[in-house]
Amino acid sequence: MSRSRWLALGILASAMLMTILDGSIVTVAMPAIQHDLSFSPTGLSWVVNAYLIAFGSLLLLAGRLGDLVGRKRVFLAGTAVFTAASLLAGAATGPATLVAARFLQGVGSALATAVSLGILVTLFDRPGERGRAFAVVSFTGAAGAALGSVLGGLLTDALGWHWIFFINLPIGLATLALAVPVLPADRGLGLAAGADVAGALLVTAGLVLGIYAVVGIETYGWAAPRTLGLGAAAAVLLAAFVVRQATARDPLMPLRIFRSRAVTGANLVQVLVVAACFAFQVIVALYLQRVLGYGATATGLAMLPAATAIGVVSLGFSARLNARYGERRMLLVGLVLLMGVLGLLIRVPVHADYLVDLLPVMLLTAGFGLTLPALTALGMSGARDEDAGLASGLFNTTQQIGMALGVAVLSTLAAARTDRLRAGGAAEAAALTGGYHLAFAVGTGLLVAAFVVAFTVLRQPARQPSAAPGRSPAPATAGERP
Structure with a gap:
């Protein structure tokens, strides 16, 4: 295995960590930002929404742009924009500047993230190596989300909210300095192929x-x-x-990509899984703070076992399990474990004991460490080499759509249920818990639907034979290419 390819993976993972960290770290610092910059309650939501809108809406375009002009160029441009926007956000002295900086962060994040999986599938062409690479990506996502919650509270309390953005500067500059010589150069198809x-x-x-x-x-x-x-x-x-x-x-997104059951099925499963699991992360955090009375740092620490379990499984076991049993089987096993997570939370009590009622649930989230690497491998296996950037952008786009829909739908249902329980005379903590129970029940239903789609639509991609000694490996098998 070439050491430069693993260094390239580290660079891509660092950039991904920076963008994921930024997405979760901001939520903890929101009260401090509102106080210092005099945001209205409605205006404060745009610190998050400006980023989400730019990020989610540009991923598909950025992925195709990577196919056309070169994925390395788009990755470097995105990382540079994100780093510069982080400096602007940290230096913001008013609401308008911060919201504009957050929008630019979303643009940069979309450019860098959209092409990352496309670069990975060209770097790692053997299934075993590719499985390990996807496991690193999954671990990075889990670690970034959990670390953001803890780090956001620590930085805000110790140094001020500005540093939740300034922390991106050394990561971004180091990523750029290493990416230029290490990431493989690619010419792209040219704008004429899809402008x-x-x-x-x-x-x-x-x-x-x-x-x-x-x-x-x-x-x-x-x-x-x-x-x-x-x-x-x-x-x-x-x-x-x-x-x-x-x-x-010359279409921007050739519709042939959807002829692949792997691409179509994996993206549909991802919307359902991410909608349930991201809402789990948000609603459990709300439960810990609003019902159990945890602070921001304590909430992050309480969620840390989930990230640890996901990381251990995704880095330590998922690649070997996928190679031995196949991605489809491991995806189904992971989905069953995740159903157990939300199913147990349907009965979480108002006065929960963390060790008895919540820690086992956190550990079961290890199922996500099986689900995401398998799902990513299945989805990317159905894309042609020339469409790898587009498939990467599409996969990331459906992830963002799932996140936005999950939080919107489950939070709205939980709030409506809580209001009804309050009107019926329930105490505040009991009303909140009842609302969260409904959200967890709906999330469980989403995971059941994901299991059904995965079982009926997705198929195991064909395995690439090992290369003979002294010979270069054959090109990666693309499963069910159109």
């Missing part, structure tokens, strides 16, 4: 409006004219984008 400007405008505008509608559901409700109007406009734009891709000579 679909009209398609780019349609899909970006449709995703912007769709995500904007989703992030406002918790505030305005599902049936509000704002939600319905924006949702309808987004649906029209995205439908027009599909029509455009079917008729354009």
Whole structure:
């Protein structure tokens, strides 16, 4: 195994850690940001929403751009934009500057993240190596989310909220310095192979409006004219984008990619899994703070066993298990474990004991360490080499859609249930817990649906034979390519 490829993996993982860390670290510092910059309660939500909208809506375009102009170039550009925007965010002295910086962070994160999986699948062409690489990616995601909660509280308390952004500067600069000589250069297909400007405008505008509608559901409700109007406009734009891709000579997103059961099935499963699991992370944190009275740092520490379990399984076992039993089987096992996580939380009491009621649940999240590497391998196995950037961008886009939908839907259901229980005379803690029970039940249903889709749609990709001694490995098998 070439040492440079593992160094390249470390570089990609560092960039991913930086962006994931930024997504979770901000939530802990929100009260301090509101106090220092005089944000209104409504305006404060845009510290998160500006990032989500830019990130989620540009991933697909950024992934295809990587195929066309070169994934290394797009990765470097994205990392540079994200690092510069982090400096601007840390130096912000008013709400407008911070929101603008967060939007630019989302742009940079989309560019860097969208092409990362595409670079990985070209670097690691043997299934065993690729499985280990995807395991590192899964661990990075879990570690970044957990570390962000803890680090956000520590930095905000010790140095001030500005440092939750300044911490990105050394990581970003080191990533850029190493990425230039280490990441493999690629020329791309050229803009002429897919410079679909009209398609780019349609899909970006449709995703912007769709995500904007989703992030406002918790505030305005599902049936509000704002939600319905924006949702309808987004649906029209995205439908027009599909029509455009079917008729354009050089489409931005060739629809052939969806002929692969692996690509289509894996992305559908991912929306369901991420919707359930990201909402789990958010709602459990709310339960710990609003019902059990934990502080920000204590909440992060309470969630740490989950990240540890995911990391141990994804780094230590998932690649070997996938190689021995196949990604599809391990995906199904992981989904069963995750059903157990949310199923147990349906009965979590108001006065829970952490060691008895919550720690076993945290440890069962090890199922995510089986699920995500297997799901990533299955999804990327169905993409042609020339579409690897697009498949990577699509995979990351559905991940963001799942996160946004999961939080919006489950949080809204939990809040409505809590309001009904309050109106019926329930105590505050009991009403909150009842709302969270409903959210966990719906999340369990989403995971059951994901299991059904995985069982019926996804198939095990063909295995690549080992290369003979002294010979270069054969190109990676792409499973069910169209």
